[in-house]
Amino acid sequence: MWITVLLVLLITGAIFYCLARFYTNLLQYQSDHSHVVVTAKDQDEKPVGMYLFGDIINSILYTYGMLLVVSLPKLPTGWAIRLLTGWYWLYCILLVVSYRASMTAILANPAPRVTIDTLQELVDSKVTCGGWGTETKHFFEESIDDIGQKIGERFEMIDDPNEAATKVAQGVYAYYENEYFLKYLSVKRKNSDDKMSIETQNNSTNATVQVKLDSERNLHIMTDCVVNIPISLGFHKNSPLKPLADIYMRRTVEVGLVEKWMNDVMYPIRALDTTDNEIKALMNLKKLYGAFIALAIGYFLSLVCLLGEVIYWNCIVKRDPRFDKYAMDLYYEKKK
Structure with missing residues (x-):
């Protein structure tokens, strides 16, 4: 441009x-x-x-x-x-x-965020994957597609969700869990970081407060779903209640009751997330660095040009024998 x-x-x-x-x-x-x-x-x-x-x-x-x-x-x-x-x-x-x-x-x-939204991107990123329980690891290892098997090869079991969220924020880990639990974990971590920053400002003498590093990222939930199970009920094997339960469960899902129930359950978490996004300022001093640098470069170049013009006027123009400050028009006509 x-x-x-x-x-x-x-x-x-x-x-x-x-x-x-x-x-x-x-x-x-x-x-x-x-x-x-x-x-x-x-x-x-x-x-x-x-x-x-x-x-x-x-x-x-x-x-x-x-x-x-x-x-x-x-x-x-x-x-x-x-x-x-x-x-x-x-x-x-x-x-x-x-x-x-x-x-x-x-x-x-x-600033634009580089995120992982598909299983293929997760495999290509070489990020370590993990989750809770050995059943999840066996699920990926026994997968019929190559992508699931590659994820299972580097799958690491982790029992503490907070530890997993910390690794994810550092950009070196991908945590496999339920979508709604991941949303809860993301909002919980974001709010805990905000409270920690407020406590750090109020209690500046406390030396044991853990400070969030600049290299940590916000948690992102992948849009690609590995296993889509909206709702499930457990029955005994060959139970006669299963066909009738399937009919009612299908109708419950089709009319949107399951989605409404999940929205009602997740409403407090979504409200916290929305409030945080509204309070967060879009413009800060860090984003203005580029404008300040551009202004500084412009002022520096202008100052250099002004100094060059002053030096040229005093060292070249005034020392010319034909120069006469009382007849500048004649000087420029002779110079042409």
Whole structure:
């Protein structure tokens, strides 16, 4: 994008310069071949505003000034340059508005997260997998597909869910459990971290408080479900109640009662998660580092250019024998 903006700046500056030179030469040609008697006053008059783009360097600088939403000192008299100036102003306004909108969106939106949402991504990531009980490990080892067998090869049993959540937050572990329990574990850990940070601020003298590391990540639940079992009931083998229970359970699931019950049970947890997301600020000082760095680079380059211009003025221009501070226009005419 910035390369395109730079190319448009150079090309537009060159077009302004060519139009200004063409218009000046055209007026000079008309005045030289005209048989109309002109006065000395009319002969000394020059096209208004042509000096802005009469030199290639000035043309690019004034074009760059329009890109920074700085108006021209004078509007040129040539209609071709006026039309080009109007369209270029429209381009500059659209570019500035889009740049400000994109920067605001970048600063306000959170950074993109790299997550694992499928079993294939989990296998390719080489992250250690684990869960509770040997039955879960045997379930993956005896799987009929290659992906489940690969997960079972590096499956590690872990009995403490909090320890598993800590490993997951460090980005080195994938914990296999029920979706709703994982949601509960995620919200519980997030709220415990918030309370811990508040206690750390209130009790600054406590040296035994565990601080959350910056390298820890928020817990993410994979969208791909390994085993989809919404609800199940246990009966004796060959129980006569199973066909009738299947009918009623299927109807219960179809009308949405199971989903409603699960939503009612998980409502306190979802309420805590929603409240946390609403309280969390979208913009903080860490996200503004990029804007501060860009401003610092711009001020540094501007200062370097200003110092270079002052050095050039004092060491080169003022030491020129033709320089006369009381007749600057004559000095620049002789220099040309």
